[in-house]
Amino acid sequence: MFKRSSEKKIFNLSLLKRVLVLTKPYRNNLIIALFLSVFLAVIAPLRPILIQLTINKGLSENATANFIHGPGGFIIEITIIQILILLIETVSRFYFTYSTAKLGQLVVRDLRNETYTKILQLNLRQFDKTPIGTLTTRTINDIESVNDIFSDGLIPIIADILSIVSVLIYMFYTDWQITLVCLLPFPILLVATYIFKESVNKSFIKVRNAVSQLNSFVQEHISGMALVQAFAVEKIEQRKFNEINKEHRNANISAIFAYSVFFPVVELVSALSIGLLVWWAAQQSINMPPSSSAHLAGIITSFILCLNLLFRPLRMIADKFNVLQMGMIASERVFKVIDNPDFTPVGHHHNYQLEDSHRFKGNIEFKNVWFGYNENQFVLKDISFVVPQGKTLAIVGNTGSGKTTIISLINRLYQIQKGGINIDGMDINRIELDLLRSQVAVVLQDVFLFSGSIMENITLRNPEIKKEQVIEAAKMIDIHDFIMKLPGDYDFNVMERGATLSMGQRQLLSFVRAILFNPAILILDEATSSIDSESEMLIQKAIEKIIAGRTSIVIAHRLSTIRKADNIMVMEKGEIREMGTHEDLLQIKGHYSQLYKTQLTRVRDSL
Numbered sequence: 001m002f003k004r005s006s007e008k009k010i011f012n013l014s015l016l017k018r019v020l021v022l023t024k025p026y027r028n029n030l031i032i033a034l035f036l037s038v039f040l041a042v043i044a045p046l047r048p049i050l051i052q053l054t055i056n057k058g059l060s061e062n063a064t065a066n067f068i069h070g071p072g073g074f075i076i077e078i079t080i081i082q083i084l085i086l087l088i089e090t091v092s093r094f095y096f097t098y099s100t101a102k103l104g105q106l107v108v109r110d111l112r113n114e115t116y117t118k119i120l121q122l123n124l125r126q127f128d129k130t131p132i133g134t135l136t137t138r139t140i141n142d143i144e145s146v147n148d149i150f151s152d153g154l155i156p157i158i159a160d161i162l163s164i165v166s167v168l169i170y171m172f173y174t175d176w177q178i179t180l181v182c183l184l185p186f187p188i189l190l191v192a193t194y195i196f197k198e199s200v201n202k203s204f205i206k207v208r209n210a211v212s213q214l215n216s217f218v219q220e221h222i223s224g225m226a227l228v229q230a231f232a233v234e235k236i237e238q239r240k241f242n243e244i245n246k247e248h249r250n251a252n253i254s255a256i257f258a259y260s261v262f263f264p265v266v267e268l269v270s271a272l273s274i275g276l277l278v279w280w281a282a283q284q285s286i287n288m289p290p291s292s293s294a295h296l297a298g299i300i301t302s303f304i305l306c307l308n309l310l311f312r313p314l315r316m317i318a319d320k321f322n323v324l325q326m327g328m329i330a331s332e333r334v335f336k337v338i339d340n341p342d343f344t345p346v347g348h349h350h351n352y353q354l355e356d357s358h359r360f361k362g363n364i365e366f367k368n369v370w371f372g373y374n375e376n377q378f379v380l381k382d383i384s385f386v387v388p389q390g391k392t393l394a395i396v397g398n399t400g401s402g403k404t405t406i407i408s409l410i411n412r413l414y415q416i417q418k419g420g421i422n423i424d425g426m427d428i429n430r431i432e433l434d435l436l437r438s439q440v441a442v443v444l445q446d447v448f449l450f451s452g453s454i455m456e457n458i459t460l461r462n463p464e465i466k467k468e469q470v471i472e473a474a475k476m477i478d479i480h481d482f483i484m485k486l487p488g489d490y491d492f493n494v495m496e497r498g499a500t501l502s503m504g505q506r507q508l509l510s511f512v513r514a515i516l517f518n519p520a521i522l523i524l525d526e527a528t529s530s531i532d533s534e535s536e537m538l539i540q541k542a543i544e545k546i547i548a549g550r551t552s553i554v555i556a557h558r559l560s561t562i563r564k565a566d567n568i569m570v571m572e573k574g575e576i577r578e579m580g581t582h583e584d585l586l587q588i589k590g591h592y593s594q595l596y597k598t599q600l601t602r603v604r605d606s607l
Contacts, residue, residue, distance in 0.1 A: 012328060012332070015328055015331065015332055015335075016154075016328065018331075018335065019107075019146065019149060019327075019328070019331050022107045022110065022111060023103060023107060023150075025106075025110070026103055026106050026107070029099055029102060029103040029106065030103060032095070032099050033096060033099045033100050033103060033150075033155050034155065034158070036092055036095060036096040036099065036159075037096065037155060037156075037158050037159035037162055038162060039092055040089065040092055040093060040096060040159055040162075040163060041159065041162030041163045041165070041166040042166060043085060043088065043089055043092075044163045044166050044167055044309055045166055045167050045169075045170035045306065045309075046085050047082060047085060047086070047305065048167075048170070048302035048303070048305040048306050048309070049170065049302065050078055050081060050082055050085075051298070051301055051302050051305060052174075052298040052299060052301065052302035053078070053298070054075070054078050054298075055297055055298035055301055055302075056295055056297075056298040096159065097151075100150050100151050100155045100156065101147075101150075101151040103150045103151075103155075104146075104147035104148070104149070104150035104151040105147060107146065107147070107150065108143055108144065108146060108147045111143055111146060111334065112139060112140075112143050114338060115138065115139055115143065115334055115337055115338060116139055118337055118338050118340065118343065119135060119139065119337065121343040122340060122342065122343050123342050123343060123413070123414055123415060124408070124413045124414055125342065125373055125414060126340065126342055126343075132216070132219050132220070134212055134215070134216050135337070136215050136219060137211060137212040137215045137216075138333055138334055138337050141208075141211055141212075141215070141330075142208075142330035142331075142333050142334050143330070143334055145208075145326055145327045145329075145330035145331075146327050146330055146331045146334065147327075148323045148324075148326070148327045149323075149324055149327035149328070149331070152320060152323045153320055153321075153323045153324030153327050154324055156320055157317060157320050157321065157324060160313035160314075160316070160317050160320070161313075161317075163309065163313055164310055164313055164314070167306050167309050167310055168310070170306065171303060171306050174299055174302070174303075175299055175303075178277065178280060178281070178299065178303060179303075181276050181277065181280045182273045182274075182276060182277050182303060182307060183273070184273075184276060185269045185272040185273050185276070186269070186273075188265070188269050188272075189265070189266065189269045189314065192262060192265045192266070192269075193262075193314075193317075193318040196258050196259075196261070196262040196318050197318045197321055197322055199254070199255075199258040200255050200258045200259070200318075200319070200322045201322050201325055201326070202254075203251050203252070203254040203255035203258065204251075204255060204322060204325075204326045205326075205329065206247065206250075206251035206254070207248065207251040207252055207255065208326065208329065208330070210244065210247045210248035210251055211248065213244050213247070214244055214245065214248060217240070217241060217244055218241075221237055221241075259319075262318070263315065266311060266314065266315045269311075270307060270308075270311040273307050273311075274304060274307055277300060277303055277304065277307070278300070281296055281299075281300045284296060351430050351431065351432055352426055352430050352431060354431065354432065354435060356435065358435065359439070359520060360423055360424055360439050360520035360521065361389045361424050361520070361551075362387075362389045362390065362423070362424070362520045362521050362550065362551030363386075363387070363388060363389045363422075363423065363424050363425065363551070364386070364387040364393075364410065364421075364422070364423055364521065364551060364553075365385075365386045365387075365421070365422040365423075365425075366383050366384055366385050366386075366406075366419070366420075366421055367384055367419050367420045367421070367422070368382050368383070368384055368418065368419040368420075369382070369383040369384070369409070369416050369418065369419035369420070369421060370382060370383075370416065370417050370418035370419055371405065371409060371414065371416045371417055371418075372417060373414070375417070378417075378574060379402050379405050379574050380402050380405055380406065380409075380416075380574045381574045381575050382419075382575070383402075383406065383419070383574075383575075383576060384419075384576075385569060385576065385579065387551055387553065387567075388551075389551055390548075390549050390550060390551060391551060391552075391566040391567065392547055392551075392552040392553075392554060392564075392565045392566050392567075393552070393553050393554070393565065393566065393567050393568075393569060394553075394554045394555070394556065394562035394565035394567070394568045394569070395407075395553065395554070395555050395568075395569050395571060396555075396556065396557075396559060396562070396568060396569070396570055396571070396592065396595065397570060397571030397572055397577075398572065400573075401571035401572050401573060401574065402571050402573075402574040402575075403525075403555045403571055404445075404525055404555065405574075406553075406571075407442065407523045407525055407553055407555065409421060410423075410428070410440055410521070410523065410553070411436060411437045411440040411442070412428055412429070412433060412436060412437075415429075423436075423521070438517070438519075439519050439520040439521060440519055440520070440521045440523065441513075441514035441515075441517050441519035441521070441522050441523065442514065442523045442525065443507070443510050443511050443514045443522075443523070443524050443525065444510070444525050445525050447503070447506040447507050447509070447510045449494050449501070449506055449509065449510075451493070451494070451495055452493065452494070453488075453490065453491045453492060453493055453494070454483060454486070454489075454490050454491070454492050454494060454509065455467065455470060455490040455491060457494060457509060457513070458470050458473075458474075458509060458512055458513045458516060459513075459516070460513070465516060467490065469516060470490065470512070470516060471490075473512045473515045473516045474512050476512075476515060476546070477508055477511055477512050477515070479505075479508045479509070479512060482505070494506075494509075515546055519550070520550065520551065521550070521551045521552070521553070522546065522547060522550055522551070522552045522553075523552070523553045523554075524543070524552065524553070524554045524555065524556075525555045544564075558599070559592075559595060559596050559599055562582070563582045564582075565581075565582070566581070567579065567580065567581065568580060568581065568582060568585055568592065570585070570590070570591050570592045570595075572591060577590070577591050578590050578591055578592050
């Protein structure tokens with residue numbers, strides 16, 4: 001799904017255009033930012049101009065008295081004008097910085113919502129082969145880098161370039177010869193800027209890849225910490241983490257080294273330009289009359305200010321180009337998530353016209369279904385069966401036979417390659433996804449609970465489900481009394497992944513959750529596998545109640561729990577080997593009979 005970024009990236013104008021399209025709802029913010037960038041560029045040379053005017057007037061013959069005390073008090077007037085310009089520039093720069101940062105955050109909010117919405121729609125195969133930490137990086141770190149395109153990249157670069165052009169125009173207009181003398185060291189700066197940009201760009205790409213690896217590693221190993229500690233491999237995992245962290249450190253140090261070299265070079269070139277300016281002015285003033293010397297003094301002073309105005313943005317513009325480029329690389333990664341074609345379509349114009357309140361009867365039919373997680377590597381091969389309304393189908397088989405895969409296809413967690421799946425005679429691909437999944441409840445073997453209260457985990461934060469309904473469902477499963485003994489009862493925080501509850505307790509909560517949504521189709525995937533014998537008896541009684549009149553599919557290794565199923569389907573290597581009732585399959589003396597006898601033998605041996 002995601003490929004490692006290459007070391008070299010070419011600036012992509014079409015990608016930039018797509019990023020700018022994101023600003024369309026906030027056109028006014030963009031216009032304000034661009035207007036302020038032009039305005040700041042226009043007023044950039046005003047202070048040097050006023051300084052030059054002040055010196056020229058102050059040093060002219062017989063002008064000192066009039067300069068200070070003359071009509072209108074020129075020095076007072078010029079000082080007031082300078083203060084006003086400074087205030088205007090300060091306020092404008094504040095609004096410029098604020099508007100660009102605000103624009104970036106507005107775009108980031110929309111882009112993050114769009115990205116997360118797309119992640120919610122991705123087929124499960126994407127999560128099977130993409131580390132969670134990678135998607136976390138795309139949704140958080142990379143999108144935050146997109147913000148930098150506006151706050152520290154594109155628009156600030158435009159403002160800096162306009163400011164440089166404005167100052168250069170003034171300098172060339174005032175004295176083109178002196179300007180050329182000042183710009184003699186600039187080739188050194190251009191070469192240094194290019195080397196700096198390339199060096200930092202490579203470092204930033206390595207940093208971004210290292211961040212993604214760190215996120216993936218930490219996410220995965222914190223989730224699996226129980227396994228790490230159980231097998232005492234903490235030191236091995238620590239060494240692996242140290243290696244990834246070392247790559248991150250080295251990449252950052254490379255960028256730091258580039259900054260440490262580049263900024264002194266800029267200062268050196270700046271000092272060299274000022275030195276050449278002073279040397280040229282000294283050579284020119286030797287044979288000049290006093291009036292021309294006064295004029296030259298004003299130019300020299302204003303040009304020193306102009307050089308500072310030139311080098312200040314030049315010092316940062318290379319860095320901003322890197323920020324812009326890294327933002328573009330990050331946006332490309334984010335757009336790959338958004339453009340990923342492997343997602344479950346919510347619906348299309350050929351959908352059945354069903355009301356949101358439509359209730360399925362629960363007739364399920366698989367017709368010659370072929371499915372593989374990878375193309376042409378089929379896990380299910382030509383599967384066909386029917387589960388009539390209100391009946392229970394049990395699926396048994398060895399690990400990897402395709403049992404869990406079958407139930408994953410019913411609510412379109414994966415898309416089949418061949419064949420068809422119908423519910424009540426309707427192709428599930430033409431049923432609105434929300435409607436389909438709202439009536440298919442699944443109790444998985446590996447129960448996942450979110451960090452939050454028991455109530456939130458049972459209702460999945462659905463405000464329409466009342467507490468009284470939750471209590472009633474919990475009583476049906478005989479878990480209500482246990483919940484009431486917890487601190488805060490139904491408000492008890494189960495912590496991340498339900499860490500404060502046992503596996504059996506988590507299983508019971510997920511069962512309550514399934515019952516509460518009153519599904520037309522109930523799927524139990526090893527629903528009693530982690531529950532002790534006493535709890536299993538209670539669960540079996542509850543199951544008998546809730547599957548009455550409801551289509552159910554049950555997967556179980558404990559064959560004793562499915563003896564009452566209306567039909568039992570035996571799977572082996574992705575194919576249906578046997579089909580029938582418990583008694584029928586025992587008489588066949590095939591694969592099911594062998595599994596049943598093996599389990600009976602194990603039970604006897606354990607007694």
